[in-house]
Amino acid sequence: MxxxxxIVVVGAGAFGTALAAVxxxxxxxxxxxxxxxxxxxxxxxxxxxxxxxxPGIHLPDALQYSAEPEILAGAxxxxxxxxxxxQADAAAQFGPYLAPGSTVVTCAKGIDRGTSRxxxxxxxxxxxxxxxxxxxxxxxxxxxxxxxPTAMAIAAADIAEAERLAxxxxxxxxRLYASSDRTGVQLGGALKNVxxxxxGIVEGMGLGDSARAALIARGLAEMSRLxxxxxxxxxxxxxxxxxxxxxxxxxxxxxxxxxxxxSLGKGEPPDFARGDLVEGAFAAAVxxxxxxxxxxSMPITRAVAEIIEGRLDIPSAIEQLMTRxxxxx
Ligand SMILES: NC(=O)C1=CN([C@@H]2O[C@H](COP(=O)(O)OP(=O)(O)OC[C@H]3O[C@@H](n4cnc5c(N)ncnc54)[C@H](OP(=O)(O)O)[C@@H]3O)[C@@H](O)[C@H]2O)C=CC1
Ligand SMILES: O=C(CO)COP(=O)(O)O
Numbered sequence: 001m002x003x004x005x006x007i008v009v010v011g012a013g014a015f016g017t018a019l020a021a022v023x024x025x026x027x028x029x030x031x032x033x034x035x036x037x038x039x040x041x042x043x044x045x046x047x048x049x050x051x052x053x054x055p056g057i058h059l060p061d062a063l064q065y066s067a068e069p070e071i072l073a074g075a076x077x078x079x080x081x082x083x084x085x086x087q088a089d090a091a092a093q094f095g096p097y098l099a100p101g102s103t104v105v106t107c108a109k110g111i112d113r114g115t116s117r118x119x120x121x122x123x124x125x126x127x128x129x130x131x132x133x134x135x136x137x138x139x140x141x142x143x144x145x146x147x148x149p150t151a152m153a154i155a156a157a158d159i160a161e162a163e164r165l166a167x168x169x170x171x172x173x174x175r176l177y178a179s180s181d182r183t184g185v186q187l188g189g190a191l192k193n194v195x196x197x198x199x200g201i202v203e204g205m206g207l208g209d210s211a212r213a214a215l216i217a218r219g220l221a222e223m224s225r226l227x228x229x230x231x232x233x234x235x236x237x238x239x240x241x242x243x244x245x246x247x248x249x250x251x252x253x254x255x256x257x258x259x260x261x262x263s264l265g266k267g268e269p270p271d272f273a274r275g276d277l278v279e280g281a282f283a284a285a286v287x288x289x290x291x292x293x294x295x296x297s298m299p300i301t302r303a304v305a306e307i308i309e310g311r312l313d314i315p316s317a318i319e320q321l322m323t324r325x326x327x328x329x
Contacts, residue, residue, distance in 0.1 A: 005029040005168045008066075008075040010094060012040060013277075014053040014141035015107060016081030019169075021054075021145045024063035026171025031063060032075075038067035057145045072097040077105065077168060079135065080123070083277055084110025084190070087119050091126035098130060105133040105154070105165065109189035109245075110279045111286045118230070120182050131156060133165055134182045136189035137240035138248040139174075140255075147173040153241045154178055155185035177240060184227045184236025191226065191237075191287055192246040193257045193280030194304050195219035199250035200261015201307070201314060215300060216243075216250055221329075222298040226287065229294040257281075264307060265314065281308055299324060 005028070009020040012035030020033040035041045044050055045065045048058055072078060072094060082090050087108055098104070104127055106119045115122065123132045137152030144150050154169065154176045156162035162178035170176045179185050195215060202211045223242055224234035237243060249255035257280040263270040270278070284305035291298040299321055306312035312320075 003028050003168070005077065006075045007031045007077045007079065007168065008034050008072055009079040009081055010034045010072075010090060011081035011107075012037070012044070012050070012053070012065075013081065013083075014050075015144075016079070017044075017050045017053055017059070018141035018145035019079055019081060019107065019135075020063055021057075021059045022147070022150075022171060022174040023169055024060040025147060025173070027062060028171065029077075029168045032066050032071055033063060034066050034069065034071055036067065041065045041067040054142055054145050057142065059145070069094055069097040072102075073099050075099060075102055077103050077165060079105045079107050081107040084108040084119060084279055085113055085282060088112060088114075088122045088126060091123050095127050098127070101130070103131045103133055103156070103161065103165065105135050106186070107135045108279070109136060109186075109193055110283050111187075111190050111290070113282050113286055116286050116290055118183065118186055120186060131158070131161060132182075133162065134186045134189075135169075135176070136185050136245070138245040140248075140252070142254070144174060149173055149175075151175040151177065151240055151244075153185045153188075153239060155180065155182040157182060179236065179239075181227075181233045181236040183230050183232030184234075185241045187227045187230065187232065188223060188237045188239075188242030189245060190279070190283045191219075191223045191301065192242065192249055193278075194284045194287060194301050195223075195246055195280075196249035196255055196257035197261035197264070197278075197280045197284070197308075198300050198304050200255075200258040200263075201265040201304075202261075203258070204262040204265020204267075205314065206265075207318075212250060216246055219246060219300050222291075222301055225296045226291055226294070226298060229296050230290070280304070284308055 133156040166176040288305040
C-alpha cells in the first residue's frame with residue numbers, strides 16, 4: 001500500500017525508468033515517469049517495457065507514465081534522471097511546474113561543464129526555493145529494474161530530509177543509505193566515471209589487474225582530496241558513492257565509461273552503437289580544472305582529461321604516472 005508520498009521521475013532513459021520501476025515495485029510511494037516524448041510514453045504504457053533503454057525488462061503495472069509537466073504539481077519529491085549536462089536546462093524547463101517546497105533530487109553523475117559547478121549548485125541557482133538532494137552509488141539501471149539487490153546513497157543538507165527520502169524511495173530490492181554530505185556523494189559519482197575510463201585504458205592495453213587495483217586505490221585518494229577541497233568529507237567516498245561505485249564500474253563491462261576506456265586503450269574508435277552516454281568524458285576536464293584551481297594533486301584524472309583532449313598519448317601518460325616522485329600513501 002502506498003504511504004501517499006508522490007514521486008515524479010523526470011527523464012525516461014535507462015536510469016530514470018529503472019528508478020521509477022523499482023519505486024513502483026515496492027508500492028510505498030506513488031510514482032510517475034515523466035518523459036519528453038509523448039509517443040514514447042504512450043508506448044511504455046501500452047507495452048510495459050522500454051525496449052530502447054531496458055530491453056526485455058517488464059515494468060511494474062503500478063508505474064504511471066506522463067509527458068505532461070503539469071503532473072509535477074502533485075509531487076513532493078522529483079528525481080532528475082537526465083544526464084549531467086542537461087540538468088540546468090531541465091531545471092529551467094520543469095521548475096515552473098514544481099509544487100512549492102518540493103524536493104528535487106539530482107540522480108546524474110557529473111559536474112556542470114559550462115560553469116565547473118556541482119550539480120546541486122546548478123540546481124539551487126535555478127530553483128532557489130527547493131531543497132536539492134543527491135542520489136548516487138553503485139547500480140546499473142538494468143540490475144535495478146530487474147529487482148536485483150542494489151544499495152545507493154542519498155544525501156541532503158538536512159540529514160532528516162535524507163532519511164525521509166531514503167524511506168520513500170527504498171524497497172526490498174533497492175536500499176538507500178542517508179547522508180548529509182552532498183558534495184562527497186555527488187563527487188563520488190562524478191569522479192568514479194573518470195577513473196573507470198582510466199581502468200578501461202589499462203584493460204584495453206592489457207596492463208594487468210594489478211595496475212587496475214592501483215588505479216582504484218590511488219583514484220580513491222584523488223577523489224577524497226577534491227571532496228575535501230570543495231567542503232565535503234573525504235571519508236564519504238569510502239562508501240557506496242565513491243569506492244562502491246568505482247569497484248562496480250572499474251570492473252564490469254556493463255559500464256559505458258569502462259567500455260569507452262577500453263576502446264581508447266586498444267586505439268579503436270569507441271563503439272557507441274546506441275549513442276551511449278559517457279559522463280566521465282565530460283567530467284575529466286572539469287575535475288582536472290577544479291583540482292588545479294584548488295592546488296591539489298589529481299594526476300590520474302588529469303591524465304585521463306589530457307588523453308581525451310588528445311594532448312597526451314597513453315604510453316606517455318603511463319610513464320608520467322609511474323615516474324612521479326616517490327611519496328607516502
Ligand atoms: N544507466 C545507468 O546504469 C545509470 C545511470 N546513472 C546516471 O544517470 C544519468 C542518466 O543516464 P542514463 O539514464 O543512463 O542515460 P540515457 O541516455 O539512457 O537517458 C537520458 C535521458 O535523459 C533525457 N533527457 C535529456 N535531456 C533532458 C532534459 N533537458 N529534460 C528531460 N529529460 C532529458 C533523455 O530524454 P529524451 O529521450 O527525451 O532525449 C533520456 O531519456 C547519467 O548521469 C548517468 O551517469 C546513474 C546510475 C546508473
Ligand atoms: O554509474 C553507473 C553504475 O553505478 C553506470 O555506469 P556507466 O555510466 O559507466 O555505464
